[in-house]
Amino acid sequence: MSADYVTGEHPISTTAEREAVVATAGAAPDSDWVIVTRGLKREYDMGGEIVRALRGVDLAIRRNEYVAIMGPSGSGKSTLMNLIGCLDTPTDGEYWLSGQLVSEMSDDQLARVRNKEIGFVFQTFNLLPRATALHNVELPLVYAGVSAAERRERAMESLERVQLGDRFHHKPNELSGGQRQRVAIARALVNRPSILLADEPTGNLDSTTSEEIMRVFEELATAGQTVIMVTHEADIAAHAKRVVVLRDGLIASDDRRSAFKAQSGL
Amino acid sequence: MPILEAVRLALSTIRAQKLKSSFTLLGVTIGVMFLIAVVSIVEGMSRYMEEDFAGRLLGVNTFTLKRFPWFENNVTEEMWKEWQRRPRIYYSDLQSVASVLPATTRYAVESQDNERASSAYARSRQVEAHAVDGEYFTIKNYELTSGRLFTQRELEMGTPVMVVGSEVATHFFPNLDPLGRELRVGGIPYAVVGVMKKQGSLFGLSLDKIVLAPYHSPLHRLTNPRGDIDGIIVQAPTAMAMDDAMESVRELMRGKRKLRPGQPDNFAMETSASALSFFEKLKGMLLVIGTALPAIGLVVGGMVIMNIMLVAVAERTREIGIRKSLGARRRDILAQFLIEAATLSTLGALIGIGLGVAVAELLDALTPLPARVAPWSVVMATLLGTVVGIVSGVYPARRASRLDPIAALRQE
Numbered sequence: 001m002s003a004d005y006v007t008g009e010h011p012i013s014t015t016a017e018r019e020a021v022v023a024t025a026g027a028a029p030d031s032d033w034v035i036v037t038r039g040l041k042r043e044y045d046m047g048g049e050i051v052r053a054l055r056g057v058d059l060a061i062r063r064n065e066y067v068a069i070m071g072p073s074g075s076g077k078s079t080l081m082n083l084i085g086c087l088d089t090p091t092d093g094e095y096w097l098s099g100q101l102v103s104e105m106s107d108d109q110l111a112r113v114r115n116k117e118i119g120f121v122f123q124t125f126n127l128l129p130r131a132t133a134l135h136n137v138e139l140p141l142v143y144a145g146v147s148a149a150e151r152r153e154r155a156m157e158s159l160e161r162v163q164l165g166d167r168f169h170h171k172p173n174e175l176s177g178g179q180r181q182r183v184a185i186a187r188a189l190v191n192r193p194s195i196l197l198a199d200e201p202t203g204n205l206d207s208t209t210s211e212e213i214m215r216v217f218e219e220l221a222t223a224g225q226t227v228i229m230v231t232h233e234a235d236i237a238a239h240a241k242r243v244v245v246l247r248d249g250l251i252a253s254d255d256r257r258s259a260f261k262a263q264s265g266l
Numbered sequence: 267m268p269i270l271e272a273v274r275l276a277l278s279t280i281r282a283q284k285l286k287s288s289f290t291l292l293g294v295t296i297g298v299m300f301l302i303a304v305v306s307i308v309e310g311m312s313r314y315m316e317e318d319f320a321g322r323l324l325g326v327n328t329f330t331l332k333r334f335p336w337f338e339n340n341v342t343e344e345m346w347k348e349w350q351r352r353p354r355i356y357y358s359d360l361q362s363v364a365s366v367l368p369a370t371t372r373y374a375v376e377s378q379d380n381e382r383a384s385s386a387y388a389r390s391r392q393v394e395a396h397a398v399d400g401e402y403f404t405i406k407n408y409e410l411t412s413g414r415l416f417t418q419r420e421l422e423m424g425t426p427v428m429v430v431g432s433e434v435a436t437h438f439f440p441n442l443d444p445l446g447r448e449l450r451v452g453g454i455p456y457a458v459v460g461v462m463k464k465q466g467s468l469f470g471l472s473l474d475k476i477v478l479a480p481y482h483s484p485l486h487r488l489t490n491p492r493g494d495i496d497g498i499i500v501q502a503p504t505a506m507a508m509d510d511a512m513e514s515v516r517e518l519m520r521g522k523r524k525l526r527p528g529q530p531d532n533f534a535m536e537t538s539a540s541a542l543s544f545f546e547k548l549k550g551m552l553l554v555i556g557t558a559l560p561a562i563g564l565v566v567g568g569m570v571i572m573n574i575m576l577v578a579v580a581e582r583t584r585e586i587g588i589r590k591s592l593g594a595r596r597r598d599i600l601a602q603f604l605i606e607a608a609t610l611s612t613l614g615a616l617i618g619i620g621l622g623v624a625v626a627e628l629l630d631a632l633t634p635l636p637a638r639v640a641p642w643s644v645v646m647a648t649l650l651g652t653v654v655g656i657v658s659g660v661y662p663a664r665r666a667s668r669l670d671p672i673a674a675l676r677q678e
Contacts, residue, residue: 082672085591087590087591087671087672088672107595107596108595108596108597111590111593111594111595111596111598112593112595114590114591114592114593115592115593116593120591120592122675126584126587126588126591126675127588128585128588130278130279130282139589139592140592140593142271143589143592143593143594143595143598144593145268187592191593
């Protein structure tokens, strides 16, 4: 079920994006694009029945973009997030991350990509409960083989960047929800990843803390970090400059903020 | 993740769950403890054999010409029967033996048996009676605390004089000076001329219940009624000299008994080495049996570790998912859990070694069993600990490394 690019029915916003996607299969997109997917599909065999979670997704995201991916449950947004985050491999299609064809990579290669290119921020924080904030942030550097001294320095820098310079040796249970999420963000950024991938980052936070955390993301985006936020809440998505809406395993809309705002009446 | 990191991580994980970790390594600890204790006992006995037993009882660079050996492995019915048919050794053989020995060697004659002795001052009792000749006391290194040894004349004449062991002196002559007094053995009175220095005991058997008299005295008729002797003891100054002496005596005896080249010896020449080899074999057997049980304990300990690690992997599925999402490869997760199991097991082994050493020291101090901790057993136990940990940890670690990160992250 491929979309018709010529007639423009495929919901890619700009011509440039369309070109990046439509380019000859197998050719790497140029360096401007941090994420390009072509006909991305993910199917599961659930005891005989085939579930088509993603049915051919074309996406092109530039460096420094702040994109929200929205959709109801069952839309395939979690599947897309797992694929973008290299936690999973597609059944069909191509996924180019910073010029590397990730969709053909082995387990070990994907692990390396996750380590170097992707910074995860989860709804449930996912910090190691028995480790200090500092050690949690150091973890990606441990797997990158960085020396102990350099690790410590970079982790401290990262924590200072999210205003937690005075909480290095606290354990997660000694921190508030907002602080924990900030530790998670510091951890996600410590290896200078290509993309910051956040999955409902404010889902477990109250409204004040949510705003606080969204401000952090905005600051990071302004500073030049590519941010991809997966959410089902429209007001969270509204913080992003571009919103991609998924429905039934396909992209239903892909609009810049002004257009999105106009559509949803915000 | 480099090994040192992983070990540190393992140690902090173990420390965080002290009670659980203690139970996990219990099997390994107990297995190793018994291993060390058993090996210490066997080594202690072995050392005792070599230093005390062989040295004392049989003498250094010494061999004894006997009818048949006293320390022999796997004696069959046939062998025993053949031994019984062998010709005896007689006092008269001493002449010929002495004639082929160089001047630097010492020789003595021995004839012994347990006999009843009595004195005017105490109840009668069994003693180990030895009828001896030659340089017996020198070869056996027997020292006296009072009195004197037999004179040459007494030896030649067979005068009924006696040297007694320290326990014999105290039992038969309580609070008295035994010198000059009478001790009756086999109805015949012997005058005590010397008292021996306390020798101690061998495996709980006292060496001080002996009495010695010149061979030609009436004692030899009691100890060897048939007129033969138990053996001729020969001591050489060096091991090589002893080998030479043995060869000379063997040649002599074979000639005397008209043995053809193909025929085996119909006499025995027992050295401390031959007695020792008997004990070496025994030691080998004891080691095998004694370490089999602790080894089983170690296997059980390993299975405990494997099971606890499986539980740990299940409990820490989310943690594994987090690590994988941050870039941990399969081998990083594998290494983490494998090293955790190995560290746990090695720790258990080290504790077991400490306990085993303590048990060995206690046994040595409080029981007649000699125990000496052998360094090789400590090294082996440590290595075993690590190996058991690695082997037990493989399956859980592989399970952990193969977890799907997405599913793992969903765990509570």
